[in-house]
Amino acid sequence: MPDVREIVIELLGQLGSSREARQYLNQFSRVEESRFAVVKVGGAVLRDSLESLATSLAFLHRLGLHPIVLHGAGPQLDEALAREGVETLKEGGLRVTTEEVMALARPVIYRENLKLVEALEEHGVKARSLIHGVFQSSLTDRSRLGLVGEVERVDLAGVESTVAAGAMPVVACLGESPSGQVMNINADVAARELVRSLRPYKVIFLTSTGGLLDANGRIISAITLAEDYDRLMGEDWVHSGMRLKLQQIRELLEELPPDSSVSITSAENLTRELFTHTGAGTLIRRGERIQHMDQFPSELEPKLATLFQESFGRRLRPDWLEVREVKGLLLAESGRAAALVLEGIRGVAYLDKFVVTPEAQGEGLAGALWQALVARYPQLYWRARVANPVNSWYFRRADSTLKRDGWVAFTRGIREPDLEREAAEDALVRDSGWIPGEEEGE
Numbered sequence: 001m002p003d004v005r006e007i008v009i010e011l012l013g014q015l016g017s018s019r020e021a022r023q024y025l026n027q028f029s030r031v032e033e034s035r036f037a038v039v040k041v042g043g044a045v046l047r048d049s050l051e052s053l054a055t056s057l058a059f060l061h062r063l064g065l066h067p068i069v070l071h072g073a074g075p076q077l078d079e080a081l082a083r084e085g086v087e088t089l090k091e092g093g094l095r096v097t098t099e100e101v102m103a104l105a106r107p108v109i110y111r112e113n114l115k116l117v118e119a120l121e122e123h124g125v126k127a128r129s130l131i132h133g134v135f136q137s138s139l140t141d142r143s144r145l146g147l148v149g150e151v152e153r154v155d156l157a158g159v160e161s162t163v164a165a166g167a168m169p170v171v172a173c174l175g176e177s178p179s180g181q182v183m184n185i186n187a188d189v190a191a192r193e194l195v196r197s198l199r200p201y202k203v204i205f206l207t208s209t210g211g212l213l214d215a216n217g218r219i220i221s222a223i224t225l226a227e228d229y230d231r232l233m234g235e236d237w238v239h240s241g242m243r244l245k246l247q248q249i250r251e252l253l254e255e256l257p258p259d260s261s262v263s264i265t266s267a268e269n270l271t272r273e274l275f276t277h278t279g280a281g282t283l284i285r286r287g288e289r290i291q292h293m294d295q296f297p298s299e300l301e302p303k304l305a306t307l308f309q310e311s312f313g314r315r316l317r318p319d320w321l322e323v324r325e326v327k328g329l330l331l332a333e334s335g336r337a338a339a340l341v342l343e344g345i346r347g348v349a350y351l352d353k354f355v356v357t358p359e360a361q362g363e364g365l366a367g368a369l370w371q372a373l374v375a376r377y378p379q380l381y382w383r384a385r386v387a388n389p390v391n392s393w394y395f396r397r398a399d400s401t402l403k404r405d406g407w408v409a410f411t412r413g414i415r416e417p418d419l420e421r422e423a424a425e426d427a428l429v430r431d432s433g434w435i436p437g438e439e440e441g442e
């Protein structure tokens with residue numbers, strides 16, 4: 001459906017820019033189709049925002065994206081239990097599930113699941129109910145918790161075949177023992193286990209609040225665990241529920257590929273969250289480790305050459321690396337950002353190449369790479385073409401600059417004026433490594 005996709009991209013452009021929307025759509029479409037996203041929908045969202053939820057999910061479906069939807073039914077079950085006069089007990093956040101509670105829970109969960117499937121179908125989405133067969137479980141502690149299940153194994157066959165058939169899987173939080181004893185699985189536990197085995201690119205929690213809130217009740221837009229986690233855990237306004245959530249999300253992200261992320265948003269804001277840089281909700285990423293090597297590992301050469309060539313849009317000479325005296329290489333874990341440092345004059349480091357892919361720029365990886373770079377090489381010099389759009393960023397990070405013949409040389413952390421000048425002069429005559437005639441925009 002290429003025309004529909006085009007129209008939809010135009011529409012998305014109204015939220016941010018269509019270029020942005022296109023970038024995210026490409027990103028989301030690149031991963032294996034069943035690994036785009038797990039969307040966990042709380043019971044309150046099903047109750048209060050079913051229409052927006054179905055609209056947002058239908059929109060993704062139309063774009064050819066197939067999230068795996070997992071839902072709870074907590075508030076609905078509370079209501080049913082209250083109606084029947086059955087007391088609900090919780091132990092450590094888990095609902096004690098007696099036979100009596102299970103007898104009420106099952107129909108409630110079936111009904112909520114069907115409600116979402118029907119709402120999706122009304123929006124033209126082929127959807128399939130997956131109530132059983134996904135979570136194989138065992139009893140956690142029968143005497144204390146009753147029929148609460150612990151996930152032993154996740155069977156992805158149903159989810160995968162649903163997606164392969166072009167349909168949206170709607171998974172309920174029920175598990176069974178191998179012989180068919182049905183168990184109640186806590187929705188957060190189910191989400192975690194599903195995410196662990198599916199390893200999706202995005203994990204999305206749809207809540208009524210639409211994000212994590214700061215001390216003033218405003219949504220925190222982004223959290224990078226490597227930088228923010230300890231600080232947040234030390235704040236007194238971070239209440240126990242949020243603490244637990246952050247802890248769980250951290251554990252989850254540690255097991256996922258480095259470019260996976262968690263978004264907490266609302267059903268209404270899902271599209272905006274997914275297809276704009278600024279989003280609408282809370283984006284949580286692990287933050288990448290940046291590795292330092294004091295040699296250029298030859299097995300990395302093809303990968304790095306590709307990263308450099310694609311980022312600069314030109315080709316390197318075959319001997320580009322041979323003629324370089326490498327001092328160090330900094331490389332982000334995901335391979336989406338790198339800085340190559342060479343021996344410069346009088347032992348000062350010369351920054352030869354600094355690249356960050358556009359999507360990683362949106363995540364702030366350039367700043368992180370720079371920090372790691374200057375921590376390692378406090379004295380540094382480099383150069384760029386005057387027309388390089390990155391220059392204003394470089395100007396902010398340099399102590400001295402020298403402009404000549406279409407180039408700008410930058411230095412940083414070099415105290416001696418003589419050495420500063422020498423370094424700048426040296427920068428201007430360095431070999432670029434690019435095939436001649438292709439260096440215009442460097």
Ligand code: ARG
Pocket residue numbers: 024221222261263273274275276277278279280281282283
């Ligand atoms: N659209 C991107 C994503 O979903 C970025 C979202 C940014 N969201 C935020 N709350 N800061 O991965």
